[in-house]
Amino acid sequence: MSASPEPVIIVGGGQSGLAAARAALSARLRPVVLEAGEESVGSWPDYYDSLTLFSPARYSALPGRAFDEGDPDRYPTRGEVVSYLRRYARHLDADVRTGVGVTAVRQRRGGGYLVHTRAGDEIAAAGVVAASGSFGNPHLPELPGRVEYTGEVRHVARYRRPEPYAGKRVVVVGAGNSAVQVAHELAPLARVTLATRAPVRFVPQRIRGRDLHHWLHVTGADRLPRPVLTRLIRHAAVLDTGVYRDAIASGLLPRRDMFTAFTPDGVRWPDGTSEPVDAVIFATGYRPNLGYLATLGALAPDGTPRQISGVSTTHPGLVYLGLEFQRSFSSNTLRGVGRDAAYVVAAMAEGLRGAGLGPWLRRRRPVRR
Template sequence: MTTSPEPVIIVGGGQSGLAAARAALSARLRPVVLHVGVEPVGSWPDYYDSLTLFSPARYSALPGMAFSGEDLDRYPCRDEVVAYLRRYAGSVDADIRNGVRVTAVHSRPAGGYLVHTDTGDEIAAAGVVAASGSFGNPYLPVLPGQRHYAGELRHVAHYRRPEPYAGKRVIVVGAGNSAVQVAHELAPHATVTLATRAPIQFVPQRIRGRDLHHWLDVTGADRLPRWVLTRLVRHAAVLDTGVYRDAVASGLLARREMFTAFIPDGVVWADGSREPVDAVIFATGYRPHLDYLAPLGTLEDGMPRHVGGISATHPGLVYVGLEFQRSFSSNTLRGVGRDATYVVSALAAGMSGGIRGRSRLTRRVSAPR
């Protein structure tokens, strides 16, 4: 096998990094995966205990390895995904280094990069794949009075289980899957209100007896390009078998328009009323965790400048696992493999073709998607 004299550094050892490592091996590159965790399973062990995939096992696998078990229509739980990624990492014959945090990436005048780590290492790399995900960078909005709020305030990234909230008054902020799933789990233990800026949009989990992901797959909707998706998908939606919709309709889950401010013991609602609240959990999403790329100047307000995962500013730099990177499923188990193959193929072409390869890479970046 012909390999690059210098490795391609893959930052992150979760689903995106593992998919990128497999794609790099197929492209005859030499991947080195640097992962901050103790084992290459990404952030999955840190999600809340009851988390369950919204896609069935048959539509949730990375390239080259299906989920085990006979019932591929089941919805894998968090710990099953962790076990799956552990097996997957073992099947990828790449240099995976755990417990290593990338602190900075610098470009070299003659091409390529120097990757700095918290262990003091400086690794020369022919290319860099940023696959560090977003779980480490939860987005927490700041509202008036928030600094003086005396109750518990946290992002859903730091929520684990409902029992600590027993008997409390809790607001869950958000209108997506995580917000509704956590609020529904809390409801038997606490008084829960969902705070959203618009009514919750429910999408049927099953249509004509088949899971929604079957239809996304056979129609090709799961692979629609980003420019189409941004026109079609305007608001967060919740996949639902009917349980969540019924909970809202019955009043088990109260829903109110987003509050406007905090007070020391609670919140001020949009209608001006005040309510004491013991805890507020923000399920307000995440932002790419890419601070190590700041020295390159490729980030704008923390977001990478890219087209389809290929850097628009630096040859030899690509991304995997960004939300809506190339399709609806880009940052999911079922879709990240397609993006990994795409960007790594472009990376390999640029590395092997010299000036001609870089020209080809530039044409790819410039092409509309």
């Protein structure tokens, strides 16, 4: 066996990857983070310009480092999150390699994995953390007539700002936070309709003068396990101070039942009427971005990972981070991913020890805070 400890490879250097690296250091593993982008900030620079966190700064930090100075009850902007992640990566005592895209992961005889990169490199690893998130795999539903439609079709992942849509007829599809926020900011400049399969449901942003996340924290609701969540949460809901609800109720932001098909120049509504539309923006979510695991056999036919609470059920030493509702309501958020990282990395470390891979564990090194 090699005298040099082999690393745990973390695929993805955004919030999930950075949380995984810190957890790996605490577990006496040697993490190497491979991030396809030029910075270890994940997808945050690519979100729409007006995006702010839904949770206040005091509840939006990764383990070991507070968000930053300033009003802890503010809702940080996209740019603030990017700056925070830059600082977090800079102070993390881990090997973070940017500009390194992973193309495949394969099992190695005798245990462990070989991680293949876009540059043609092959890196031996004791274990793998799939922390690549889902932003790179936006979901666009298949609808009749889409190929013939001559207008613009865009997922909200590729939307940036409202000005290019000034004076245009736009349909925004979706009933979640992003759909409602984007439709609302488009409404003053464009003729917008929000298309949903059911009426939009709202959750108050503030309860008894405190942000909702205060109550999620003090009641422990943020940590409710997935089986409980799936019974309690049946539909998407929009965090709202009342602005969005009023906009829909007043007709400032019209809502219609989801259109049934595209036409060459627009959409067809459920009542059979057709309407010319310049652009359709889908805010219809994302799917796990795990194509590099396809040849490993770790994924179900629909591309979702075979896992329980983020631990692979098919391959020892393989874990996941950043999946929606992976272990709790906050699993794929800044405020919650650290708890999941500690859990899956501890499971990985125990598995490596149980497999007799003790020499692949390193001496504990202090985690910079």
